[in-house]
Amino acid sequence: MSDVEIPAQDPAGRPTTVADRLAAVAALRRLADQLEDAVVEQAMRAGWSWPEVAEALGVTRQAVHKKHAKRLIAAGVRLRRRR
Amino acid sequence: MMTTFGTYVQTIIEQAGHHASKDGSATIEAHHLLLAIAAQEGTTAHHALISVGLDQQAIHDALDREFEDSLRAAGVSRGAFDLPQPSSDPKPSARVGASAKLALERGVAAAARKKDLRPAHLLLGILEARVGTVPRALALAGIDQADLTARIRQALTNNGR
Numbered sequence: 001m002s003d004v005e006i007p008a009q010d011p012a013g014r015p016t017t018v019a020d021r022l023a024a025v026a027a028l029r030r031l032a033d034q035l036e037d038a039v040v041e042q043a044m045r046a047g048w049s050w051p052e053v054a055e056a057l058g059v060t061r062q063a064v065h066k067k068h069a070k071r072l073i074a075a076g077v078r079l080r081r082r083r
Numbered sequence: 084m085m086t087t088f089g090t091y092v093q094t095i096i097e098q099a100g101h102h103a104s105k106d107g108s109a110t111i112e113a114h115h116l117l118l119a120i121a122a123q124e125g126t127t128a129h130h131a132l133i134s135v136g137l138d139q140q141a142i143h144d145a146l147d148r149e150f151e152d153s154l155r156a157a158g159v160s161r162g163a164f165d166l167p168q169p170s171s172d173p174k175p176s177a178r179v180g181a182s183a184k185l186a187l188e189r190g191v192a193a194a195a196r197k198k199d200l201r202p203a204h205l206l207l208g209i210l211e212a213r214v215g216t217v218p219r220a221l222a223l224a225g226i227d228q229a230d231l232t233a234r235i236r237q238a239l240t241n242n243g244r
Contacts, residue, residue: 010155010156010157010158011155011158012155016156019214019219020153020156021156021157022214023149023153023156023215023216023219024153024154024156024157025157026153026215026216027149027150027153027154027157028154028157028159030107030108030150031150031154031159031161033107033108033109034107034169035164035166037107037169038164038166038167038168038169039166040169041167041169041170042166042167067109070172070174071169071170071171071172071173072170074170074172074173074174075170077170
């Protein structure tokens with residue numbers, strides 16, 4: 001909990017608590033999701049295929065398609081057919 | 084038949100879904116509920132938030148700060164990746180995430196009896212969190228969570244809305 005202080009420092013040398021570090025994990029997950037949205041869109045606009053993007057991300061083609069296809073189609077991105 | 088509380092919660096979840104999808108979040112979380120509550124004028128919850136200076140923009144700013152501060156603790160800067168803003172899903176997120184579920188449960192539990200449930204109980208449920216994004220953002224905005232909770236409880240006693 002937030003009142004348990006474990007001495008540690010962030011990269012700027014300021015002390016961080018366990019609560020700060022748990023919050024950092026949550027924020028990194030959020031950032032990773034946002035980055036994935038942006039980069040997958042960039043890749044698809046650049047003509048990458050779903051299998052290529054999936055392999056580069058280390059996930060299945062179904063997973064990447066399920067997560068991003070509707071959004072990208074709605075945004076008017078021309079998606080390449082599977083090779 | 085839908086109760087006033089039920090109708091309000093449904094509206095808030097719907098609005099929160101838009102905040103979530105704009106945020107690139109597949110799930111609706113407690114902070115998305117808070118943003119939606121801040122936009123519903125004429126409610127006890129809205130009055131209470133405004134009385135401590137929390138309009139929707141102030142909440143947005145506090146959440147942004149929390150995100151940036153938390154990333155910085157891990158040595159990451161939000162702007163480190165120079166990427167274009169991704170297109171957001173035009174369909175609002177509909178899945179209620181863990182923090183929003185907790186807030187809903189706590190909100191319902193905050194009323195003595197089910198028939199005493201009022202829209203403001205949802206905000207009480209959100210404010211019961213001691214850890215996580217919402218308390219951290221409120222602390223950064225200089226908000227005393229206990230004081231805000233007391234204001235809402237007082238308003239509920241006074242006007243029952």
